[in-house]
Amino acid sequence: MRSLRVGVILLTVVMLVGLWAAPSAVAQEQPRRGGVLRVALAADPPSLDAHQEQTFAVTQPMSAVYNNLLVLDPHNYPKVIGDVAKSWKVLDGNLSYRFTLHEGIKFHDGSELTAVDVKASWDKVVFPSGGVISPRRGNYQMIKSIEAPDRFTVVFRLHHPSPAFMTSLAHPANFIYPKKYLDGDPNYFKTKAVGSGPFKLKTYVRGSYVELERNPDYWKKGLPYLDGLTYFIITDTSARTTALRSSRVDVELRFLPPVDVNAIKQQLGDKIVAAKIQSIGTFGVTVNAGKKPFDDERVRKALTLAIDRYDAVKTLSSITNLELIRGRHAPGEPVGVEPGGA
Numbered sequence: 001m002r003s004l005r006v007g008v009i010l011l012t013v014v015m016l017v018g019l020w021a022a023p024s025a026v027a028q029e030q031p032r033r034g035g036v037l038r039v040a041l042a043a044d045p046p047s048l049d050a051h052q053e054q055t056f057a058v059t060q061p062m063s064a065v066y067n068n069l070l071v072l073d074p075h076n077y078p079k080v081i082g083d084v085a086k087s088w089k090v091l092d093g094n095l096s097y098r099f100t101l102h103e104g105i106k107f108h109d110g111s112e113l114t115a116v117d118v119k120a121s122w123d124k125v126v127f128p129s130g131g132v133i134s135p136r137r138g139n140y141q142m143i144k145s146i147e148a149p150d151r152f153t154v155v156f157r158l159h160h161p162s163p164a165f166m167t168s169l170a171h172p173a174n175f176i177y178p179k180k181y182l183d184g185d186p187n188y189f190k191t192k193a194v195g196s197g198p199f200k201l202k203t204y205v206r207g208s209y210v211e212l213e214r215n216p217d218y219w220k221k222g223l224p225y226l227d228g229l230t231y232f233i234i235t236d237t238s239a240r241t242t243a244l245r246s247s248r249v250d251v252e253l254r255f256l257p258p259v260d261v262n263a264i265k266q267q268l269g270d271k272i273v274a275a276k277i278q279s280i281g282t283f284g285v286t287v288n289a290g291k292k293p294f295d296d297e298r299v300r301k302a303l304t305l306a307i308d309r310y311d312a313v314k315t316l317s318s319i320t321n322l323e324l325i326r327g328r329h330a331p332g333e334p335v336g337v338e339p340g341g342a
Contacts, residue, residue: 031225040240040249041231044207047190050173051125052133054286059173060253061210061231064224065108066175066195069099069118069154070166080170084113084196085154094161101152105219107178107196115148120179122146122156124186132186135286139168198224208233244272257319283312283322 043057050058050066073079082088085099105113126143128134142162147155158165175195181188193201196219199212210231214224232249234240241260243249245267256264261274285303287294294300309325316322 033225034227036228036230037226037251038249039229039231040234040243040252041210042237042240042252042254043235044233045204045210048193048201048204049187049189050175051121051177052135052187052190053173054135056254061212061229062175062193062195062201063172064197064199064212064229065193065201066177066197067105067113068170068172068174068176069122070170071172072167072170078167080166084118084176092157095158097156097158097165099154099156101154102219103152105196106217108194108200108215109178111178111180113176113178113196114151115154116151117179118154118176119146119148120182121175121177122154124177124182125174129186136171136173139171199226199229202228255320259318283316283320 039061041057041061043055045058045061046053046055048058048062050062053059068083069085070080071083073081084101084105086102088097088099090097099118101113101115101118107113107117123146124132125134126137126140126146128137142158142160142165144157144159147157149155156165156169162168175189177189178194181192181194198215198218198220200215201210202213203209203211210233212229212231214227218224232243234243234249237256237260240249240252241256241264244252244264264272265274285307287300287303289295289300313322313325
C-alpha cells in the first residue's frame, strides 16, 4: 500500500464535515493525485448501513462510497448544495420541493442512478418497513410523501412548511442506494456496499480496517484525487495518538482530547497541523419511547430536566469536542440559537 505523502499530517480536534472540510491554509494548497490516505477510525462500524446506524464509524468511511441528494457545502457551512440533485424548486407555498437529478450517474455495478433509487432510499429513512430501523426518522415528520414522477425528478410533499427541511435533507448519512437491492432485502446494505461515490468498498475486516479504492468511472469528472482510503479501526484514544506520532496514520478526522493534541504538537512541531473548526455534531441522549418507563412523557421530561448541560460542558470540554449548549441546530445557523442559549 502506497501511503499519501503529504507535507503535513492533518489532525483535527473536532469533527470535520467529510474529507474536504480542510482548514483554509491546507485547502489553498494545489491538489496532488495519487496515494492512499490512512485514517484513524475511533470505532468499529456496527454495520455498513448508515440509514440504520447513528455512529460516525459508519458515516465517516462510507460517505466516500455513496452520494446524497443534497449535502452541506464544506466550504460555506451551513449552505446546502446539490449532490445528485442538479437543481430544485419550492412550490405550493413551501409544501412541495421538486428536485431535478443529474443524468448519467452510475452506481458501482454499472446501473444508472434515477429517481426511483432516490425515492426508495428516502422511503427507507422516512417510512421504514417492518424490521428496518430508522433512528433519524423523527427528523422527517414534516414529510407527507415522496414521489418519482419521471426518471430524473423527485418530489417531496410536506404536511406543513419547515424551515429546517433542506438542512435536514443534507444530513450526511442519507445515502442513495440502488432500489433493486432494497427490493430484494432492505437490510442488504448492512453487509454490502453499492454506491455511486468516488470510492468503492474493497475490503472490510471487522475490528481491523476498512479499505476503499478509487472509482475510475466517478461521474464528477477529475475526482477523486486519491487512489484510495484506508480507515484503521483504533478504538483506544492513546493508541490513535501513538499512530499519529509514529506516522502509521496520516489523519484523525474526529477529535482527540486537547491534552493529547498539545502533547503531539510539542513532539512533532511543524510536522503536524492541529485544525479546529466548528463542530456540527451533538451530544445527546436517545431513549426508546416504546419501552417502559420511557413511554411515559413525564419520565422523559424528568430526564431532560435532570441533565445539567452547563456543568456537562464545563466537565467534558477538556476531553471532548463539547463546547456549546445548543439545540438541534448549531449556533450561527439561520434557525440556531446563539452560543450560551438553551
